[in-house]
Amino acid sequence: MVKSVEESDVRELQALQMYLNEYTQQGEVLARQLELLMRQRMEASAAIEALKELKSVEEPIVLFPLGGGTTVRAHILDPERVLVNIGADVIVQRTNGQATEYLEDRIRELEALEKKVGESLQNIRAQVNEIARRIETGYEKARGG
Amino acid sequence: MDNIPMKVQNQIAMLQQLQQQLQTVLNQKAQYELAVREARKAQEELKDVPEDAEIFVNVGTIMVKQPKNRVSSSLNEKIESLEIRIKSLEKQEKAMQARFEQLSAQVKEALEARKPPEAA
Numbered sequence: 247m248v249k250s251v252e253e254s255d256v257r258e259l260q261a262l263q264m265y266l267n268e269y270t271q272q273g274e275v276l277a278r279q280l281e282l283l284m285r286q287r288m289e290a291s292a293a294i295e296a297l298k299e300l301k302s303v304e305e306p307i308v309l310f311p312l313g314g315g316t317t318v319r320a321h322i323l324d325p326e327r328v329l330v331n332i333g334a335d336v337i338v339q340r341t342n343g344q345a346t347e348y349l350e351d352r353i354r355e356l357e358a359l360e361k362k363v364g365e366s367l368q369n370i371r372a373q374v375n376e377i378a379r380r381i382e383t384g385y386e387k388a389r390g391g
Numbered sequence: 392m393d394n395i396p397m398k399v400q401n402q403i404a405m406l407q408q409l410q411q412q413l414q415t416v417l418n419q420k421a422q423y424e425l426a427v428r429e430a431r432k433a434q435e436e437l438k439d440v441p442e443d444a445e446i447f448v449n450v451g452t453i454m455v456k457q458p459k460n461r462v463s464s465s466l467n468e469k470i471e472s473l474e475i476r477i478k479s480l481e482k483q484e485k486a487m488q489a490r491f492e493q494l495s496a497q498v499k500e501a502l503e504a505r506k507p508p509e510a511a
Contacts, residue, residue, distance in 0.1 A: 334433040335449035338440050
C-alpha cells in the first residue's frame with residue numbers, strides 16, 4: 247500500500263475490496279443458478295418434444311442408452327402412460343397430454359425465475375462495476391497523493 | 392492489527408467465527424425452505440391425481456409403488472418435520488444475530504476509543 251495514503255483511506259479501500267469480493271461471489275452464485283435454470287428449461291422442452299413424437303408414431307421404437315456410447319432398441323409399450331417426477335421424491339403416472347401440460351407449466355415457472363435471477367445478476371454486476379470504479383479512483387488518488 | 396489489544400483481537404476473531412456460523416445456519420435454513428416448497432408443490436400436484444393412479448416414491452436407488460394416501464401423509468410428515476427444523480434454525484439465527492450485534496458494538500467502541508482525538 248502506498249505510504250502517503252491516509253489510514254482512513256486505506257480502511258475504506260480495504261472495506262471496498264471486501265464488498266467487491268462479496269458481490270463477486272454472489273454474482274457467481276447467481277450466474278450458476280441462472281445456468282441451472284436454463285438447463286432445466288431446455289431439458290423440459292426436449293422432453294415435451296419427445297413425448298409428442300412418441301405419441302405421433304404408430305409403433306414407437308427408441309434407442310435406449312446403456313452408457314459408454316452403446317444403445318439397444320426398445321419398444322415403448324404405452325406412450326400414453328408417462329411417469330412424471332413432481333418433486334420431493336414422488337413420481338406420478340400421467341397421460342401423455344397431462345405430462346406435456348405439466349412440463350409446459352414448469353417451463354413458464356422456470357422462465358419467470360430466470361427473469362428474476364437475471365435481474366438480480368444485473369444489479370450485482372452494476373454494483374461490482376461501481377465498487378471496482380471506486381477502488382480504481384482510490385488507488386489513483388493514492389498514487390497522485 | 393499488531394497494535395490492537397489482545398482482547399479486541401479475540402473479539403474480532405469471535406465475530407468472524409460467528410459470521411461463518413451464521414452463514415452456515417442461513418444456508419441450512421434456505422435448503423430446508425426449498426425442500427418445504429418442493430414438498431408443498433408435490434402435495435398440490437397430488438391433489439389432481441386420481442386415487443387409483445400409479446404413484447412411485449424414490450427410495451435409495453429404486454422407485455417403490457405406494458398408494459396415494461400413504462404418499463400424501465408422508466409428504467405431510469416431511470413438511471411438518473422440516474418446518475420444525477426451520478423454526479429451530481430461526482431461533483439460532485436470532486440468537487447469533489443478537490450476539491453478533493453485541494460483539495460488533497463492543498469492538499467498534501474499543502476501536503473508537505483508541506482513535507487519536509481529531510484536530511479542532
